[in-house]
Amino acid sequence: MSNIVTKQAEQKLQSGAVKVDGPFWGALKRDLLLSYRRKSDLVNPLIFFLMVATLFPLGVSPEPQFLADVAPGVVWVAALLATLLSMDSLFRSDFEDGTLEQLLLSPQPLFMVVLAKVLAHWMLTGLPLTLLAPLLGVMLFLPGEGMFGLVLSLLLGTPTLSLVGAIGAALTVGLRKGGVLISLLVLPLYIPVLIFGTASIQAAITGLPLGGYLALLGAMLALGLVMAPLAISAALRISVSG
Amino acid sequence: MADKKWMPRWFYQLASPRWCYDITGKLLPIFAVAAVLLLVTGTVWALMFAPADYQQGDSFRIIYIHVPSAILAQSCYMMMAVAGAIGLIWKMKVADMVAKSCAPIGATIAILALATGAIWGKPTWGSWWVWDARLTSMLILLFLYFGVMALNSAIESEQTAAQATAVLALVGLVNIPIIKYSVDWWNTLHQPATFTLTEKPAMPPEMWIPLLVMVIGFYCFFAVAMMLRLRNEIVRRERRSSWVRELISG
């Protein structure tokens, strides 16, 4: 009897009638569409990114040599802060209108849905940040050799930032004022990504091979892709039931 | 029909707050006496009988505080995370209470490790702070402690708070080796090879025996402090039960 059941299930899978990754694409499309309707949310983190980078020449020194020295760190810290700022809204609107609860109750694998939401978030914050970063590099006199490292390190690092930040967002979604608390919870965890992100840019500037640093960033991303959705799902269940 | 129990009996007994209260009551005096003996012996030995360091002189005696507190700060975090995990998986209230009791103690010990590390830096390196790998890692550990404490106080429901902080503590636990590795690596990049604050080649017995005494003494102190907090937490949470009523009115 069980043989017939599994055979039917297999046939269904192969014919495409049942999609295992359906919840993933569905959640992704939904989040992207919802954000498309509120374009201002897309732009705010980018403006913040630009403004934070502007603070350093204004607050410290506009000397080209100094700025060139600190450019890798400043751009990375600014990207980090901009990502943190945008994390609070990841689950909040879904929490407030009850969609989150429905998601938790549904039979769809939460891992996939969570992964899709974080990917949507990254596509709308981390990716634009990465694309805008060369402009900041120019403003901060980052040497041309560093640009490649800048974009690559951010490309590999910002998804990890979104993944880890989402853990903080999930833990605090039930609270009224989650904002600063998320930063407090998540910043220590961001430090390894920051260290190797800036290191890869420094290596690019001095002409040393980037491969090792990028590989480490990639490894952190891989670990995050596998483990963060688990933590996020657990945190969402706890927050919603509380 | 009893379920097949695959954990030892004392594990399930642990789930009873009352049993925990009783046994901590018995253990407290033992650990308290041990802590006092070990810490006093260790301190006297460290200050008066241990030799001064050839290079650093008498400021080296700070190691007898700095190293035990650093070790304890890390062990405490691990205990907090493990207790939180047990509370999360087996839904044991006592485990949650243990985790909650560990946090403030661990944070103060981490501050002690940082303060003594910084103070040690002044005669050794000439400045009150150095971005040395171990101190920086300890600072980040303190931030992790603060995060756990902040999350705990932000959530109103005790059960939800316990579960959320358990998840956070576990995420932090997984990250600690990654953070240590990154900071170590970052440190080698930015500070050319000189010996780090506490890395010494071989320590003669005149030095490592008092150090060991202090480490064990600190652990005993931690046990006392943790059990005191745990007992308060048990009484507070179980205040409506009959055994607590008897305890209070007795």
Place this chain on the structure above:
Amino acid sequence: MSFESFAEFIDMGGHGLYVWLSYAIALGVVVINIVNPLMQKRQIFTEQVRRLRREKQNP
């Protein structure tokens, strides 16, 4: 004994301030972590005794 006189002991080879400051902070941390729960215990017990008394009066 590592020191010849008490004065030398306090001085700690010129590093007296640092060594004694460290040990003082350590003592402070130990004391706080013991005194704080003990004070809390007294507070909890007094609160609960009061509550029990109130409940006995208003059954």
